Amino acid sequence: MTSDATGRSGLDHGKASLARVYNYYLRGKDWSSLDEETAQAVIRSAPDVPEAARENFRFAGRAAAWAVAEHQIRQVVDIGVGIVNDLPLPSVETCVLEVDPGATVLAFDNDEVVLAHARALRRGYGGVLRGDVTDLDGIFKHPDAVGLIDMAEPLVVILAAVLHFVPDAAAVMVGLRERLAPGSVVVLSHVTSTQTSERRVAGMTKAYDDKAVSPIFFRSQEEIRAPADGWDIVAPPGLVDVQRWSPDGTYVGPLYDTVRVLGMAAVLPGHQQEHVRAPGGAR
Numbered sequence: 001m002t003s004d005a006t007g008r009s010g011l012d013h014g015k016a017s018l019a020r021v022y023n024y025y026l027r028g029k030d031w032s033s034l035d036e037e038t039a040q041a042v043i044r045s046a047p048d049v050p051e052a053a054r055e056n057f058r059f060a061g062r063a064a065a066w067a068v069a070e071h072q073i074r075q076v077v078d079i080g081v082g083i084v085n086d087l088p089l090p091s092v093e094t095c096v097l098e099v100d101p102g103a104t105v106l107a108f109d110n111d112e113v114v115l116a117h118a119r120a121l122r123r124g125y126g127g128v129l130r131g132d133v134t135d136l137d138g139i140f141k142h143p144d145a146v147g148l149i150d151m152a153e154p155l156v157v158i159l160a161a162v163l164h165f166v167p168d169a170a171a172v173m174v175g176l177r178e179r180l181a182p183g184s185v186v187v188l189s190h191v192t193s194t195q196t197s198e199r200r201v202a203g204m205t206k207a208y209d210d211k212a213v214s215p216i217f218f219r220s221q222e223e224i225r226a227p228a229d230g231w232d233i234v235a236p237p238g239l240v241d242v243q244r245w246s247p248d249g250t251y252v253g254p255l256y257d258t259v260r261v262l263g264m265a266a267v268l269p270g271h272q273q274e275h276v277r278a279p280g281g282a283r
């Protein structure tokens with residue numbers, strides 16, 4: 001079976017796919033019995049995981065739409081998009097196109113399951129491209145992305161619930177800082193160990209270690225914030241539970257006892273006036 005640059009593939013025999021386990025949490029239909037077993041092992045440790053996952057999904061769309069509207073950015077790259085088409089929730093692409101129907105939204109994932117799913121459906125994210133967040137040149141210089149995105153202009157980059165599968169999350173933020181135009185916005189969410197019982201974190205970590213194609217890395221709130229040094233974290237709301245993230249404070253979901261997912265938007269400073277799109281959509 002094909003595998004990505006890390007050697008992992010969602011179709012590895014005997015291992016649960018990250019995308020399908022997440023699809024199970026979201027009440028999608030695209031998962032196997034092994035994915036279900038893995039998800040249930042996680043849920044036994046932290047029963048709020050499905051609700052937190054749904055709030056994370058909503059956060060990604062809400063924050064992406066906010067970034068596009070507020071910063072007048074017309075190109076969005078969603079890395080680690082997952083399986084979005086069979087869900088009763090608005091995807092990043094849907095939310096972005098609602099605020100700017102002319103925006104370009106490109107999606108990447110390193111899981112063959114996600115790519116196969118997108119190919120089969122040929123709608124929504126019909127064009128999910130193979131890409132690994134640890135290989136940013138493979139993403140931004142992907143032959144099918146060149147010509148669709150202009151790296152000299154700001155981008156919105158979505159990293160929703162993907163960096164907690166990466167051993168060196170800080171390196172990804174450094175790589176983005178080196179490649180993106182000033183004024184670009186990163187929307188990021190990540191599971192945290194802060195204010196979560198050690199027993200629950202250990203249980204969730206073990207479930208992924210035992211059954212999934214990748215381990216999961218729970219990081220402290222400070223370990224999630226620190227890689228955004230050199231970026232302007234949008235505050236309010238700052239780095240908060242995803243269900244509490246909205247710059248105008250109007251979205252206030254319930255907090256969960258058993259699991260926390262933190263989210264933030266961060267702007268690469270040095271934005272020049274010429275990057276700002278004129279009102280009405282013309283550049």
Ligand SMILES: C[S@@+](CC[C@H](N)C(=O)[O-])C[C@H]1O[C@@H](n2cnc3c(N)ncnc32)[C@H](O)[C@@H]1O
Binds near residue numbers: 018057134159161
């Ligand atoms: C938990 S799902 C999140 C999906 C979506 N971003 C969301 O938040 O609703 C994580 C996704 O990231 C993908 N992923 C994991 N590691 C990745 C990597 N190194 N590069 C690209 N995608 C990755 C998985 O295949 C999966 O589809």
